[in-house]
Amino acid sequence: MIQPFTTPESGYTLIPKEGAIETQTIEVSMGPHHPSTHGVFRMDVVLDGEEVKRLKPVFGYLHRNHEQLAEKMNWLGSIPFTDRLDYFCSMSNNWAYCHAVEQLAGIKVPERAEYIRVIMAELTRLINHSCLAGFLLSDAGAWGTPLLYAFREREKILDLFESVSGARMMCNYMRFGGVRADVSDDWLACARKVVENYPRFLDELEALITGNEILLARTQQVGILPRELAINASVTGPMLRASGVDYDIRKVDRYGIYDRFDFRVPLGEVGDVYDRYYVRILEMRESVKILQQALRDIPEGPFDAGVKMRNFKVPAGDGYGRIEAPKGELGFYLVSDGGTRPYRYHVRAPSFINLTILEDMCLGHKVADVIVILGSVDIVRGEVDR
Amino acid sequence: MTTLAHFQILASLLFVIGLFGAVTRRNAIVVLLSIEIMFNAANLSLVAFWRYSPHPEQLSGVMFAIFGITIAAAEAAVGLALVIVIYRYYKSIEVDGMRSLKG
């Protein structure tokens, strides 16, 4: 049902059924400067009154030639560029890239580094999902109040990142075989305190949002994503689980040391905007559980495998490593010809693939719904356009 | 001082303008607007008569005007709804074009 989109040059002439009032269709381009398209993203929407008849997403405004650059860079050099893919979760991007290279080069990662990586990834998941709830509400019109509560919590976690890696968002923290800097004990103490307080913030956010009748009316039965379409379009992450498909790479691949932690994977049933929002809230509660266990039994020991960073060579061959990033399955397909530079470097960006089915979810809905549906897809333009 | 005659002349002038509009213009909506003008002109003269009447406590003109306004509003609503229905079938609302009485 995703037929190739050819736009007739003459614009859209909808032939109304006989007798129906032939209203002019308005062709609105919700352009790159639209206040709530999460970055530079354009949608050519054909409106019949308020209803959406056709919607064509236009990508490419934030294309920075990331993959070609990586082929010019040595293996270490492209780690800081992965921070800029999904600039909301730089730690997960680093981990995905390092994970792919380690699989290719067969590097063994010490215990402590694995724990540190899980802690960082789960903290990024908390940031991402709480900010999504905030953005979704400001798209629905709640003028930023939940967003600023989410940012208040995000600041605490970004302080933790800054004190360990040096930068709040562009951490460039992980290296092949482990992490760049060890985590001190009082850093762990601060992290435990922040994680202790997170459920209190989640309860406050839920009290503000979940029972809100206006939001229920705005999000329930809106932008429904059926299971089959989600699977066919290879949607991954919370969007897929909201439609009821049980597929979480942390449980499927059991990469890193996720098999040591007991956590559950929440599933929605209808697959509308409300499910996507609430599944993410439940995922945050699971992440808090993982963090508590990881912070409790992080062992002592080396934090990196002592891999020599300069002229680091990867044996020839290709490989695909993937992790469960907050937005979905973030994969790196790397081809190495044995030299210090990757021969081919491709990023499987979850936001890009989750966005292809935007039109199917938006058809028949109102203009206001398009924005809320786009908000629930949770895209970041850096990752979509690379 | 403004006598009753001034008001009646003004009301009839407005009535005539409305009549002229209703007769000459081809567009159905403008015809409806002119009918509205005629209604208002009538209301104006009624209230003028009440204002200059010897025993105003009967409030005759005012009551006429109030009922006139409500009826004119109802008429405008139905009239414009009819115009939309006509437009739907004939794709144009030229007054001359509506010859056939077919449903």
Next chain:
Amino acid sequence: MLGNGLLQGLVVTARNFIRSYFDPERLTTVQYPEERVTLPENSRSFPFLVYDGTPDNLRCVACKICEQECPPQCIYIEVERDPKTGKPVRRPRVFDIDYSVCMQCQICAEVCPFDAIKMDQVYELAGTDRFGGMLHDKAALLKSNEYYHQIRPTEADEVDARLSQSKKKVSPPIAKPAAVPPAQPVPPKTDV
């Protein structure tokens, strides 16, 4: 009951409004020019060159490793040649870093075998000229070791220990990546 979801939301915002007057947790913004957020010791901004004692006694030996490794290629080095013999002297004549291109990724500090280039913590670098203005030459980049101690005490001590220990061994320092010591974070302001 129709309205109680809305009422709960209103109660949350009311609590935030009232608590923002006396609970520091509920008032997180900082009045920037007057109050400043204390940066954790490990936070980094742009690189700078370290010199011991006098500015021309700088640690950099112009080996150009950082120039090769820098992802956005924003470092430019020219080796100084001895005017008489024409042989290269182990000191850079020109050492430019274009701050507008640099993405503060700290890889240069990581791969430098001589601990000559470190990450600074200054972030107020607003300038008027976008092209030439952000190109910092050697003189602008040079900062003393004391300054380095000032901004990063623990890291500076380890670097000094390693340098003095390697000076006893006459052999050139082995190119081992400067493992950044475990981070001592400034406890985030928001401990509740």
Next chain:
Amino acid sequence: MYNFFDQLFVALGAWLVGLVVAAGNGVSKLCCGQPMSEAAAHNVAAGTQVVLICVTIYGVFALCFGLATWLERKMLARIQNRYGPNRVGPFGLLQFVADGVKMLTKEDIVPARADKLVHFLAPAIVLAPALLMFGFLPFGRNMAPTDLDTAVIAFFAVGAGSELALFMAGWGSRNKYSILGALRAVAQMISYEIPLVLAAVPVVMIVGSLSTSQIVAAQGTDSFLDVKGWFVWTPWGFAGFILFLIAATAESNRSPFDIPEGESEIIAGFHVEYSGFKFALFFMAEYLGMMAMAGLGVTLFLGGWHGPKLLPSWAWFMLKGFLIVCWLIWLRGTLPRLRVDQLMAFAWKAMLPFALFNIFATAVWFYLPKTTFLQSAVAWIITAALVVAAYLVISRFVSRRAGAPRVYRYAS
């Protein structure tokens, strides 16, 4: 002492009028020999009275508009854990002056294909009703600007003019988003005008007159603490007040009903093509409209200027208006926006039946005997039961579509 402050402005007004009349006499003595004739003096006095009223309304409420913008930004900021404007003037109080100057100096862009005349007239026509509405509200004891016996109808009639102006603004700027915004604005304001008028009908029924000063008089008791007489304490009054507040937020395009300028969907709705001072006029009209509606809410339900004799009467009117404005700002900080069709459905399917039922409940209250305390208590309970029953029936009907609360299972 209390009366001095209470009648302060009335005395001030009378003194000023006397001053002008005296000046008039002086001038006429100079140029044509003898002081003005009786009719001329009366005309001059009436003229100055009108001018005085206009000046005070513009002055006081323009200042209130400025303070309202400051209050809104401060309150929203505090709700969102941040400071809000505090740089311009003490505590940021001169922020609205800075905004005003910025608006004045901004370039006023008129789109090329815009309908020049309509585009130019729209801001003026939006502002006119907002200011006119204040003319019918009694601000304090015998401080009512105009004492019409049809004040409530006049208030709503003038309010109806602003819808047309919103449409002209949207239509005049010839831009897709603004047309969408204009149609939404007109549809919303029309469908919420009916619950608004019906919410005011019970008060008019009980008081028996349309004039606002009589409505306020009916709510007053001559005790020191005359709070008992307000209509909001009666069950139908409370229901009417809630209805009035919801409809007033919709009429002034605020918080859950700010669809016409839904920022996240159609950018700024009808005033997307306005910049510079024209946009400031729209901004001012919205705030003045909000304050006028708050004023009417105070007059109809919260006993106008009646209040314990600690504060002068006009201070009570301003304080209650301030509380309603704070409530509207509080709503804006919390609630997301309704979609257009839900908004319409809510107006026609929930507000309208509840308003009609409220009128029925008021009739029941009116005819129940309320001589002794016991009888009025019984009457109060009966009406309260009626109103609550109506609310429960309607809320079950409205939330029927919301579907059962979702239960989320976890993967095995």
Next chain:
Amino acid sequence: MDTAFIILSLITVAGAVWAVTLRNLIHAVLSLVLFFFGIAGFFFYLNADFVGWVQILVYVGAVAILAIFAVMLTHNLTAEDEPGFFSLRWLTGMAIAATVGAVLWFAIRSNAAMSQTAPAGVASNVADIGRKMMTDWVVPFEVVSLLLTAAMIGAIVIAMEQISHRK
């Protein structure tokens, strides 16, 4: 013929003439609104306050916007093919208007009662209107309410039929 009367009549006649002759329909409807305000002004001038406010509420509040919606739904913003000046259609219209005007003019001129000036102290207050509405005029009141519901249902049926077509 005092100044208020002259100003008001100028506004009203101008609004009426523009409403009838302007090409651009939206401008025509806006000038109609000006006409309505003029008529309401006359009602205030004649001390019939209640009717004046009802006129504004009903006409400016609802009928004008109804007309605008009708104009928008029929997509003919500028009615081009209008009869030019001195075309046959225009002349006949002018002739009819002139005759009706002449008849009215003579009727007014011949009637002696027309020349009386305004008696003082005539004012309509809302309470009397309400009382009279419920006593002498109760039958027309019920009939009008019946008519209004019929008109509302009629308009909705037409609109409803249109929506059912679109499904």
